[in-house]
Amino acid sequence: MLTLATYNVNGIRAAQRRGFGGWVRRRCPDVICLQEVRCPADKVPLDVFDGYHVVYCPGTLAGRNGVAVMTRTPVAAVRTWGGQVFSIAGGQLSPVAPELVGMAGGTLARPLAEFVDEGRYIEVDLADEPVTVGCLYLPKGDSLLAPSVRTRTPTPEQLEGVRGRYERKMRFFEGFGPQLARSRRAALRAGRQFVLVGDFNVARDTADVKNWRPAQKASGFLPEERAWLAEQLGPRTLVDVVRSLHPDENGPYSWWSWMGQAFARDTGWRIDYHLATPRLARTAVSGTTERDEDPSARVSDHCPVVVEYDTAQL
Template sequence: MLTLATYNVNGIRAAQRRGITAWIGRRSPDVLCLQEVRCPADKLPLEVFEGYHAVCSPGSLAGRNGVAVLTRAPVAAVRGWGGEVLAIDEGGLSTLDPARVGLAGGAPARALREFVDEGRYLEVDLADEPVTVGCLYLPKGDSLLAPGVRTRTPTPEQLEGVRARYEHKMRFFKGFSTQLARSRRAAVRSGRQFVVVGDFNVAHERADVRNWRPAQKASGFLPEERRWLTEQLGPRTLVDVVRALHPDEDGPYSWWSWMGQAFARDTGWRIDYHLATPRLARTAVSATTERDADPSARVSDHCPVVVEYDTARL
């Protein structure tokens, strides 16, 4: 059995203060993918990684982004987009020799080159399972139709910022579609199954947003964003594992705003996914979003999404 968890921690140091180490110790996933690590190498709280071997792409944008993959055994291979990759194990922290880090999908698609140093993607080949795991933090983006823009008179500078964030995300979509297909095909050619997990910053269906009607004009639920996610899915390509196991359920949500009573009222969004090749998806026996017991116990504005894969069936 392979227990794979994805968790946007909204800053690893803040998550440590709020109790993520206790959750890891209690849940003990075989593989844990983290997004929004948001921490320079010399300030990473290494105790969070105890008991694991980890690789981390921190990115070069101070206080933003960063992804990490934690595994019980050292990975057979690690691939990124060409930026710095750190290794964390019992020996401490080190920078991986670039010669040991492959390029995901062979090389970044042209549209992804501007994202190479942003700390948004890593993939690893597990040593003890025939599975390649990708860890993704997709840009949040923005919307000119969002309520916050429509209810005030934005300055030209503000509008330009909104437009730039929107276009940034659209360019990522274009490039990542190509890279995702390349990574999936490369895994299958090598005799492995493929799964990409993480924060996609897109809710796919109405059931994935509690208040879906107003959300239609907000970043994360725009028609073009939802259409992009639809295009990544298919019976021969990638399966939304959580939705496959919870076909008729609202949610289960994985993100709630810190503001107001969103968490207490379960006014959430499902934006954290496991997208797996069909053969691997069919081995999933459970999928849970491990929502904190109450607002005061929250580690992040996201909760972990954990899937159990019966890999003996591969």
């Protein structure tokens, strides 16, 4: 059995203070994929990773992004799109030699060139399972249709910023679609199943957003964003594992705003996913978001999404 979790921690140092380590000890997943680690490598709180081997791609944007994969045993291989990768084991941090880090998918899609140093993607081959795991933090983007843009008379500079963030996300989509296909096909050629997890900053359908009607003009639920995500899924390519386990359920949501009563009222979005190759997806025996009951116990504005895969069936 493989227990795989994805968790946008919204800053590992803040998450540690709020109880991330306690969740890890209680839940004990075999693999934990983290997004928004948001910490320089030399400032990472190493004790939070006790009992795990970690590969970490922090990127170069101070206080932003950063993806990591925690595993019980050292990984067999690690791949990124570029940028420095660090290893954490036994309370020690060390850079991974560049020659030991491969290029995910073999080659990089041209539109992704501007993102290679941002700490948005890392991919590992598990040593004890025939599975390749990709960990993604997709840009948030923006929307010119959002109420905050339409009602507050933004300055030309503010409008340009909104437009730039929207167009940047569209460029990421353009590059990541083919890049994802390359990684999936490379894993299958190597005799491995593939699963992509992480924070996509996109909700699939109306069942994935509590207040979906006004959300249709917001970043993360625009028609073009939803269409892109739909294009990545199919019965022969990738399966949305949690939705396949909960086909008729609203949610389960994985993100709630810190503002107001969003969490208490469960006014959330489902934007964190497990997208697995069909054979691996069929082995999923359980999977859901692990939402804290007490708002004061929240580690992040996201909650972990955990799936149990019966890999003995592979």
